Amino acid sequence: MTTSLAEENYLKIIYRLCEGTKEDISTNSIAELTNNKAASVTDMLQKLAEKGWVTYQKYQGVRLTKIGESIALSIIRKHRLWEVFLVEKLGYNWDEVHEIAEQLEHIESETLINKLDSFLDFPKIDPHGDPIPSQEGEIPELGYLHLSEVKLNETCTxxxxxxxxxxxxxxxxxxxxxxxxxxxxxxxxxxxxxVSLKIAEEKPIFISYEVAKNILVKI
Amino acid sequence: MTTSLAEENYLKIIYRLCEGTKEDISTNSIAELTNNKAASVTDMLQKLAEKGWVTYQKYQGVRLTKIGESIALSIIRKHRLWEVFLVEKLGYNWDEVHEIAEQLEHIESETLINKLDSFLDFPKIDPHGDPIPSQEGEIPELGYLHLSEVKLNETCTxxxxxxxxxxxxxxxxxxxxxxxxxxxxxxxxxxxxxVSLKIAEEKPIFISYEVAKNILVKI
DNA sequence: ATTAATTTTTAGTCTAGTCTAAAAATTAAT
DNA sequence: ATTAATTTTTAGACTAGACTAAAAATTAAT
Structure with a gap:
């Protein structure tokens, strides 16, 4: 079955919201991330449920089915591979690629994305350190911590x-x-x-919890 | 002003039809190439005229304006540069790239296409020998002939x-x-x-007028 | 355990882009 | 120069995907 652009964006965002939690996802949280109104989201959830990509109970939130998840993963795979291309091959900075990859992730061609993967030498992570799902939808588990969880005097990468x-x-x-x-x-x-941090042997820099929380490190 | 996917496809096709002729373009010919019904085409032509991208007189056909032409050229530029990418970098054959380029040509980012151009080393032609318009919308004039116009016993490339x-x-x-x-x-x-042709010193091959007409050569 | 606040859904409307069927204009044919 | 054939346009309807406003369900608060 084919997926429209709108559907793909919903699935991707539902995936992101599912990742964090075992709870079902609320209509409002989806509305926020898709920049749509809750009423529009309800509409779409019913269509996605109809197609078998989510399980949806009125008023009780939504979850991806196996199929829905695999569609979401394939979009995420495409997004991240294109980001690698943009940074590694075209010379973009890591803060410039998101918008363009949002467009490229919807290009439909099985062969294209696999040839791209090979051209890029089968990268495991994108320019932000996010893991790239395999063709089969496996995500390499990287076991990173949030910098905010690191103990005093510990060193990490x-x-x-x-x-x-x-x-x-x-x-x-x-x-x-x-x-x-x-x-x-x-x-x-x-x-x-x-948190105060020393980068290599430089003098310490200061970062807020908000920042520390969003930095992923390996001990 | 922004262009929708549908609008871009119409402009591209109108450009192609204009290329051959000084006549205004008929609704039906556009309908054929866009795979839409004539009624839908009329509708869209009125919208395009409204936006100033075509001049359109009821029942009298349509032509691109300067602005319309420059939009069309930028789409063609993107299409052809992506084709070069697909063949040169990803290893596709020349007969496999059209569909994918039809999608990629609609990705919107000025910087992207110029970085791609540079990455590909500023190619002048695509994998089918078609010239690639410059950023300013100049098309390198190649002065090719149709093989059907070549005289007996002449040799060409x-x-x-x-x-x-x-x-x-x-x-x-x-x-x-x-x-x-x-x-x-x-x-x-x-x-x-x-036409019968000798390729290098091989024994001659036979091709129909239909084929000869669609082959471009240089004497 | 009611009431109040919040969230979600329904109902109805809008736009872009398509369609079919019918009307109008143009072109071709006698 | 009419008539016939063809092309183009209008009119009205449909779908996807969004919206607003109001109704219904759920959750929170007294």
């Missing part, structure tokens, strides 16, 4: 980000925080959970 | 095709006719205008 909005990525760039950086947590303020 | 349907391209491939081949016209049948 910046492996990715949990959010890829341009402003956030630009902030990291300004702070000299890039993939692979070695970070030592030299101070944690219990009051607001903000 | 295959530079491109005037039609890029998969079946046609596959036929050429089967006949060993590829870009750059040296062709000698050894016989022209006045009855049906079919």
């Amino acid at each position: 910046l492996m990715g980000v949990a959010k890829d909005s341009a402003v956030f990525l630009q902030l990291l760039t300004k702070l000299n925080l890039s993939l692979g950086a070695r970070l030592e947590v030299v101070e944690i303020n219990t009051f607001d959970r903000s | 295959l530079m491109g095709v005037a039609k890029d349907s998969a079946v046609f391209l596959q036929l050429l491939t089967k006949l060993n006719l590829s870009l750059g081949a040296r062709l000698e016209v050894v016989e022209i049948n006045t009855f049906d205008r079919s």
